[in-house]
Amino acid sequence: MVSLIAAGEVVERPAACVKELVENSLDAGATSVSISITGGGLDMIRVTDNGSGIEPGDLRLAFAPHATSKIGRAEELMGVATLGFRGEAIASISRVSRMSILSRRKGSDLGMQAENSGGEMGAIREAACAEGTQVQVKDLFFNAPVRKDFLKRPQRETALVAEIVQTMILARPDVAFRLMADNRQVYFSPGDGSLSGAVLSVFGVEVLKGLKEVDGAEQGAIIQGFVGVGEQARGSRAQQHFFLNGRAVRSKVLSQALEEACRHRVMIGRYPLCALHLKIPYNRVDVNVHPNKWEVRFADEGAVTAALMNAVADALQEAPLFNPPPLTLSPKAPPPASIQRREPEAVMPKPPRAMAARDSVAEKPLAAPVPEAQKPTEPEQVAHEELKRTPLNVIGVAFHTYILALHGESLLLIDQHALHERLLFDRMMARAGEKQDVQTLLTPRVMQLDYPAYQSFLAFGNDLAQAGFLAEDFGDRTVRLSGVPLALGEPLAEASFLSALDELQGQGTLKGRERLEKVILSACKHAVKGGERLPEGTLQALADEMVSSGITPTCPHGRPIVLALSRGELERRFGRIQK
Ligand code: ADP
Ligand code: MG
Numbered sequence: 001m002v003s004l005i006a007a008g009e010v011v012e013r014p015a016a017c018v019k020e021l022v023e024n025s026l027d028a029g030a031t032s033v034s035i036s037i038t039g040g041g042l043d044m045i046r047v048t049d050n051g052s053g054i055e056p057g058d059l060r061l062a063f064a065p066h067a068t069s070k071i072g073r074a075e076e077l078m079g080v081a082t083l084g085f086r087g088e089a090i091a092s093i094s095r096v097s098r099m100s101i102l103s104r105r106k107g108s109d110l111g112m113q114a115e116n117s118g119g120e121m122g123a124i125r126e127a128a129c130a131e132g133t134q135v136q137v138k139d140l141f142f143n144a145p146v147r148k149d150f151l152k153r154p155q156r157e158t159a160l161v162a163e164i165v166q167t168m169i170l171a172r173p174d175v176a177f178r179l180m181a182d183n184r185q186v187y188f189s190p191g192d193g194s195l196s197g198a199v200l201s202v203f204g205v206e207v208l209k210g211l212k213e214v215d216g217a218e219q220g221a222i223i224q225g226f227v228g229v230g231e232q233a234r235g236s237r238a239q240q241h242f243f244l245n246g247r248a249v250r251s252k253v254l255s256q257a258l259e260e261a262c263r264h265r266v267m268i269g270r271y272p273l274c275a276l277h278l279k280i281p282y283n284r285v286d287v288n289v290h291p292n293k294w295e296v297r298f299a300d301e302g303a304v305t306a307a308l309m310n311a312v313a314d315a316l317q318e319a320p321l322f323n324p325p326p327l328t329l330s331p332k333a334p335p336p337a338s339i340q341r342r343e344p345e346a347v348m349p350k351p352p353r354a355m356a357a358r359d360s361v362a363e364k365p366l367a368a369p370v371p372e373a374q375k376p377t378e379p380e381q382v383a384h385e386e387l388k389r390t391p392l393n394v395i396g397v398a399f400h401t402y403i404l405a406l407h408g409e410s411l412l413l414i415d416q417h418a419l420h421e422r423l424l425f426d427r428m429m430a431r432a433g434e435k436q437d438v439q440t441l442l443t444p445r446v447m448q449l450d451y452p453a454y455q456s457f458l459a460f461g462n463d464l465a466q467a468g469f470l471a472e473d474f475g476d477r478t479v480r481l482s483g484v485p486l487a488l489g490e491p492l493a494e495a496s497f498l499s500a501l502d503e504l505q506g507q508g509t510l511k512g513r514e515r516l517e518k519v520i521l522s523a524c525k526h527a528v529k530g531g532e533r534l535p536e537g538t539l540q541a542l543a544d545e546m547v548s549s550g551i552t553p554t555c556p557h558g559r560p561i562v563l564a565l566s567r568g569e570l571e572r573r574f575g576r577i578q579k
Helices: 002-010 014-027 056-062 074-083 089-095 145-149 154-171 195-203 205-210 252-261 301-316 353-358 378-387 416-430 451-467 490-504 512-524 536-549 567-573
Strands: 032-038 044-049 098-104 112-117 120-126 132-138 176-181 184-188 212-218 221-228 240-244 247-249 273-279 392-398 402-407 410-415 438-448 470-475 478-485 562-566
Touching: 014 032, 014 044, 014 089, 014 132, 014 154, 032 154, 056 098, 056 112, 056 120, 089 098, 154 176, 154 184, 154 195, 154 240, 154 247, 184 195, 195 205, 195 221, 195 273, 205 221, 212 301, 221 301, 240 252, 252 273, 252 301, 273 301, 392 536, 402 416, 402 536, 410 416, 410 536, 410 567, 416 512, 416 536, 438 470, 438 490, 451 470, 451 478, 451 490, 451 512, 478 490, 490 512, 562 567
Parallel strands: 032 176, 240 273
Antiparallel strands: 032 044, 044 132, 098 112, 098 132, 112 120, 176 184, 212 221, 221 273, 240 247, 392 402, 402 410, 410 562, 438 478, 470 478
């Protein structure tokens, strides 16, 4: 009974069993691991590898508790959490299942098979098999009904197994994994050593295309991998995968650093996705905190989080939304003087690269950098300077919300609120920490505030002043507002001031810079709304600023600003050209 309880702790469910078996395969140097389960792993789990195999004489030993062929290696320090279970996995699993191990050492022509049922050794005999090891576990928990009752339905157990395998795939891009569940392929990774290959096999090509590559090094920490923001963000942190020196870890600090670096690119209530490998000298990592929880602590947390944030921030520092197009001007191209705002096609023989790449209705991806070959050469550069940028030609507005515009060979739908909010935010953030330009109000506003708002005015007057709000206390909950950030201007004065006060309530614990950002973010909420009627000139001015400012393609809350429909896509849809 005692041994069954202990076994239940090592292998509490099929996923834990799969994890142990696959780790054994990896320990044996396998470069290919194939996992097959049926009935959520309760009916059958089979793990086949091309690793070193087990000596015939050691096969029986593998089932014995505390039997391990592995001696502590320096890097196993990281694995202290599992040390308590050293040499326990096979013994524990065999106690609560019917298990067989089939194995052949590399270079040996003899394969051996050993069986065990509920902890009782069965026959050991010669058997034909490929080099490597195949472990099969049938009827898991057949003799531990209480444990079995605790499990979820088979589909859920399958999902948990898939989660483990997914993590393994991302942790070890150099190993080819295959997961079959009820004879259907779930994952198949190439094992070619590239993380992009691993990410592709887990998340699919569309997600991979939307991810940003991270590649940074700082103070001895190397950080490489992918992050997903905007459309790629998820509803939970389940797809935040961190690997520390090759091991999957969970860490609140790492998640926080990631989320901080991705702020304003992820919608409220959503979380960036990532697969990030950190390489940090072992002496700077504290051992795991809890067995199997994969938690980790860093000796110098600040340095690690700073390195992570910088690496991610660099990765997100993409090319601006509206790059000057990669002009390839031929001598025949119309001279700059002939540019007519109404005929952008005339000056745009080629669509901007980013749009050509997508060629469909989609969130405007971050513009791809212009490949070397397409960069203008010297004389063209001159023409380019005169031309400057592809005009963005506003042709109308739909529902008083979406600006319709032509840009080269694309029709754009621009969310006026998202755009205005982003422009305001960027303008103000650009001056955060310095003195904001202030617009003095022609007639100062004297406002009596409710008590909480008045309190936050008294407490955070400095932050407000830094953001560009000039206000004085008149006593009796009354405040005189005489200037607002120039970026916002007079029309937004009162509303933005009041929402900044609201936003600041109870934010005493925030750091100065964070408070300032909150003020700015809340002030920017008063950007023009969707549904608000704007004069044509304003629409064009907004669009022009979008082109010239090189903004991030999402509003500060992470929602997309632009959808692009390429001419090619239209022509396909109308059947003008073949697919
Ligand atoms: P541990 O992994 O801690 O040594 P296990 O109970 O998981 O303990 O495995 C016991 C032993 O069985 C291992 O030390 C190893 O010698 C052998 N073994 C298990 N699985 C494999 C495998 N896939 N390939 C080679 N040897 C294996
Ligand atoms: Mg093991």
